[in-house]
Amino acid sequence: MSISTKQEAFAAVPDAEGRFGEYGGKFVSETLMSALAELEQLYRELSSDPGFQRELDADLTHYVGRPSPLYEATRWSDTIGGARIFLKREDLNHTGAHKVNNTIGQALLAKHMGKKRVIAETGAGQHGVATATIAARLGLQCQVFMGEEDIHRQALNVYRMKLLGAEVISVTSGSRTLKDAMNEAMRDWVTNVDDTFYIIGTVAGPHPYPLLVRDFQCVIGREARAQSLAQAGRLPDALVACVGGGSNAIGLFHPFLGDEAVAMYGVEAGGHGLSTSEHAAPLNAGTPGVLHGNRTYLMQDSDGQIMHTHSISAGLDYPGVGPEHAWLKDVGRVKYVVANDDEALRAFHTLTRIEGIMPALESSHALAYAEKLAAKMSPQQMIVVNLSGRGDKDIHTVAQLDGIEF
C-alpha cells in the first residue's frame, strides 16, 4: 500500500466502518451493535463540540495535572553516551499512569449518555484504578473485572479500587488474566447494555473504541510535540513507547505520524524471548485474526485458538494489540520491536538509580529499547520515550524477584 506521509492521511483512518486498512471493524454479537452505533454517533457529535472539549480540558488540567512534563534525563543520557533522551512523564498524572486521560474522556461520554454504571477490565489494575477514580468523582456505580491470577499479582491496586468504591469482580474463566477479564466485561455489557457504559482501557475492542481511546490519548503526543519544539527547538529523531494493547504508544505517536523524519518504535513484551512461547508480542510473532471485537495481530495457534501469553508486566500480558498498530506495522510507518523481561527489569533498576524515577514495568520495556537505540545515535540526536506509568505498583513483583518478602 502506498500512503501519503501527510498527517491528514493518518487522520483519515479509521474509515466509517472503523477499519484501519484490513484491521479493526466491529466483530461483536448483534446485541451490542446498537449500543456501538449510539456511542459512535454521540462521540461524533461531542468530539466537535467545544463545550465537551472545554469540560475535558478542564479535567485534564485541574484533576489530572496536565500538561505532564517532558523531562530530559541528562544523567542517564550521559551514561549511555548517545542521543539525548527525554521522558514524557505520564507517570506524574493523577493515579500514576496515562490511563486516566482515557477514563476521564469515556466517563464524560457515559455522563452525557445518562448511564449510571460503568464497567472496565483491568490487567495490572492501572486502568481499573483510573476508572474507579473517575467513577468516584462523577458518582457512578463501578465494577471492574480482573482475572483471578492478576488479583493475586496486583493486590495493592485491588485494594485501591475498593477504597475508591468500586467492586472488583474476580474472573475465573480461561487463563484468568486480562483477556478473560475483557471477555467477562463484554458479557456483563451485553447483559446490562441499557444502563451500563463499558470503559475499555486500550485502543482495542470494536469500533469506535480504538478511535476514541486514541483521540483521548493523543494529548500525550500533542504536548510532547510542542514541548520538544519549545525545549529543544526541534522535533525528536525517534519516539519509543511500550505496546500491550497500545494506547500510550498511539497517544504519543499519532500527532507525529505526518512528521516524516520522526522514527517510531513500539516495544512489545518479549517475555522469556521470542524463540520461546512465553511472550506477548503479537506484532512480532503473531498472525491476523479476530478477538474482542476487532481484527488485528494475535497470538494464536493453527486452529485459531488464542494462546496464553507471558510478560513480567501484567499490563502487557495480552494476546492482541490495537488494530491501528497492526495497520501502522503493515504500512511500515512504525517499527515494532521487543524487550524481554530481564531487559525491562534492568531498565527499571537503571532509571531508578540514575534518575531517581521508578518506572512501571510496562514503561521499562520502552526504556530498555531506548537505551539500545540511543547508544547507536549521536549526542546531537534526540529521543522521546513515553514513561507511561510509575512503578509503585510493581515494587512487590520486583522485590519477589530479588527474593525479598514483605
Place this chain on the structure above:
Amino acid sequence: MSRIAGHFRKLAEERRTALIPYVVAGDPGQAYTVPLMHRLVENGADILELGVPFSDPMAEGPVIQLAHERALANGTSLSAALAMVREFRATDTTTPVLLMGYANPVMRMGYAAFADAAAAAGLDALLTVDIPPEEVEGINSELQRVAMDNIFLVAPTTPEERIARIAGRASGFIYYVSLKGVTGAGHLDTAEVANRVDAIRRHSPLPVAVGFGIKDAASARAVAQAADGVVVGSALVHAMAETIENGGEPTAAIEAAAALLGDIRKGIDSAR
C-alpha cells in the same frame, strides 16, 4: 440452498415447531459427540446445532464456557468438529446440522477452505456469533458458493430498520436471541419474545427460531407458541456435566441430555 429451508417447510406442513438442541463438539469427549447427535435426533431434535469450542467464547454463560474449556482440553478443533459432522452424515442424511462458533477459528482456516471442507462434510449452515452483517461479506460469498446458509442473529436491541438489513442477507432461518445477556441466562420475557418475532416476520419470510434462556419444557412451550423453532443449549450441556460430576459415564450423560430433550419435545408439542 441447504436442507434447512425444505425441512422447515415440511415441519410447517406438519404443524410442528422445530426443536434445535445445541451441544458443544467434543464435550464430554470427542468420541461421544456423534452418538449424542443421533440420540438427540431420536428424542425429537429437528435440526442440530453443534458448538465449535473457542478459547474466548464471549457470548456464552458459565455452563457453555466450561463445555468449551473441556472440549479444548481434549483437543477438539474446528476440523475435528467438521469430521464429526461428516461421521454423523454417514448414517443420517436428512437432519440439518449447523455449526455455531466464533469468527477466529473459521478465519484462521480461511473462508474458502472452510466452505469447501464444510460442504464436503455435509454441513448445512454456519452461525458466527461475532460476525454481524457489517463484517459478513467475505464469508457470505464463500458460503453461497457451496449453497450453505448463514444464520444471522437478531437481538432485543436490534432496531427495525436493522432487522430489514439483516433479513436481506439471511438465509435458512433467523435466530432471535431472546434476551439481553449470555447463553443460559434466566430472565426470559415470553410476551416480549412474541412481539419481536412478529417484528422479524414483517421483514422476512424466513422461519424464526428463538434461543438463549430456554431451559425446560415450560419455557420451550411458551416460546413455541410464537416461534417456528426453539433452541435449547445450556440446559442440555448442564444435564451432561452434572451427570459426569456425579460420577456418571459419558454414555449416561448422553442419555440425560436425550431424556431432557424428550421432555422438552413433549412440552413443545403440547403447545399446538
